[in-house]
Amino acid sequence: MIARKSDKVKSCPEEDEMKFHAFQEAAHQTDQRQGTDLADIAVHLLGMVGEAGSVATEYKKLLRDGPAHTAAKARIREELGDVLWYTATLATKLGLDLDDIARANLEKTRDRWLLTTAEPFDDQYLLAERLPRTGTFEFVASVSDAGRPTVRVRHDDRWMGDPLTDNSHVDDGYRFHDVFHLGYAAVLGWSPVTRKLMGRKRKSNPEVDEAEDGGRAIVTEEGIALMAFAYATSHNYLDGVTRLDFRFLNVIKDVTAPYEVGVRTAADWEQAVLTGFTAWRALRDNNGGTIILDSARRSLTFVGC
Template identity: 30%
Template structure:
C-alpha cells in the first residue's frame, strides 16, 4: 500500500491486477521494444493534444477531463508493457518512483501559488505547459533505451516524475486513472463470460421479452421494397434505400436483429413485434419508446455510413476503438450502456456478416439465438450459415 499523487491510497494488489490485465491484452511480441516505445510516445502526444484543446477552447471542449484521463490511462498501459519487457515488477517500479509526499509533484505553480484545482487557466500559462513539455522530452529520450541500457532506472524515474506532475496539475488522481483504464481495457479486449453479461428483460413476463430464438424472413419484391415476416406475419413497414444511389440500406433491420440477439437490446425490434415492457412504466417510457428507438435508428444509420467506406466490414476481425467509443457515448443513459465494448464489436461483426449475405441475395432468413448470442443467415431452402 502506498499513496498516489494526490495522497490517496493505492493498493499494491490493484497494480498487480493491472499488470496481469496488460499481459492478457498485450498482443505485441515480448522480444521487441519499438512498438511499445512508439505507442507510449504517441499516447503522451495525445495527452498534450488534449491539454492544448482545453487551453484553446476552455469550456467549449466538452469532456475534457474524461479525454485527458483516458489518455493518461493509455500511456500507463504502454509504460506497464514496457516494464514487463524490462523484467521489472510494476508495483515495485511505482512504489520506488511515486512522489514521497502528496502533491510533491505539483511544485510548478502559477505566480500566485494557487493549487491546481483552483486556477487551471493560470496553470496552463505556466506550470502545466512546462510539465507537459518535460513529459514529452523524457518520453522522447525513452525511445533510445534497450534492455542493456545502464540508466533505465534514471529514465523511468524521470518519466514517472513528469507523468505524475502533469497528472496533478490537471487535477487528476492516479487511482482514478488506473481504475478507469482497467475498466476500458477489460471491456474493450476481454471476452466476458456469457453468464456475466447483462440480460435486460429476464425478469419480465415472456410476452414482454425479446424472443429467445427467432427467425425473420426478409424478402424483396419487384418494386424494390423490402419486407419482414415473423411467424408468418408481416412486421413493420416495407423499406427502400431512401437515397439517390442505392446502397442496400433497405436491409438494415438485420442490424437491429443483431442488437437483439447479441446485446439483448433493441427498442426498434421490440416496437416491430409489439413486445415492450409495459408492465413497468419506467422501462416502457425510458427504454422501449420513442427516444430510445430514435437513438438506435440514429446509431445504426451513422454506423452504416461508416461501414460503406469499409466494405461493410468485410474481412475485418475488429472494429476501431474510435467507432466503439462513439457508440458508447451514443447510448449513454440507456440500459445497453452496460454492455462491454467487446460485445458491441461482436454484434457489429456478426450483424454485418449476415447483412452482406442478405444484401447479396436480396433477402433470406435471419436466425437469432439470444442464449448463444449469435446471428446466422440461411437462404430460402438452405442450411444455416454466418
C-alpha cells in the same frame, strides 16, 4: 532529464507498499521546478515526451542487437520509470491524482476491450414481452409497384413491419438494415425496434414501456443503425474489419447511457455492430435470405435463401 535529487527528500515507502498516490507525492519532493506556470508545465511535458522517445530508442537497440544488448531490460525499466515520474509530476501540477488517473484508465480500457456477460434485461417478463432468445428470420426481397427493390422480414410466418426500400437515390442495400436490430438483440439483449416490430413491448410495466421501449428509445436505436451505416460506407462496409474506432463507439455509449443498455461496454457494441454487418453483407450479396438468431451464442447466422 531534470535533476531530481535533494538533500531534503523524505524516505520513500517500502516498495511493496508503494501506491500511485504515494509515488506521486514522493516524485513531487524531487521535482526541481515545482511551480505551475506555463513554462514549468511545458518543461515537464517535453521531458515526458523525450523519455517516451528514449523507451523507443532502447527497444530499437534491442531489435538491432538482439541478445548482445544485455542491458536492454534494465535501461527500458529506467526509461519507463522516467516516463512515470514525469506523468506523476504533471498530474500534480494539473491538480490530478495519479490513483484516480489509473482507476479511470482501467475503467476505460475494460469498457473498450472486455465483453459483459450480457444477461437479458427482460427475464422477469412474460414470454410475450421478451426479446427472442432464438429464432429464424426470413428477409424476403421483392420489387415495389414503383419498381424499387424492397425487403420484408418474416418470423414464424408473421410479417414484421412494412416492406422497406433503401429510402435513397442509390441502391445501397440499406433496406436490409433490420438485421442490425437483430444483431443488437442477439449481442446486447436490447432492441426497442425489434420489440415494436414483433409486438413485444413490455406493456405490463408502463414506466418501462415508455422509457425503455417507447418512441425515444426506438429513434435512438434507428439513429445508431444509420450512424453505423454511414461509418461503414467509408470502411468497406466493415468487410475484413475487426475493430471499430473508439470515438465512434463512445458516441454510441453516450446516446444510450440513459437506457438499460447503458451497462453494456464499448466492446459489446463493437461485437453487436460487426455481427450485424456480417449478416447484412450476406443478405445484400444474396438479395435476401434467412438469418438464425442465437442470443446464447450472441450470434446471427446466414443460412441462405
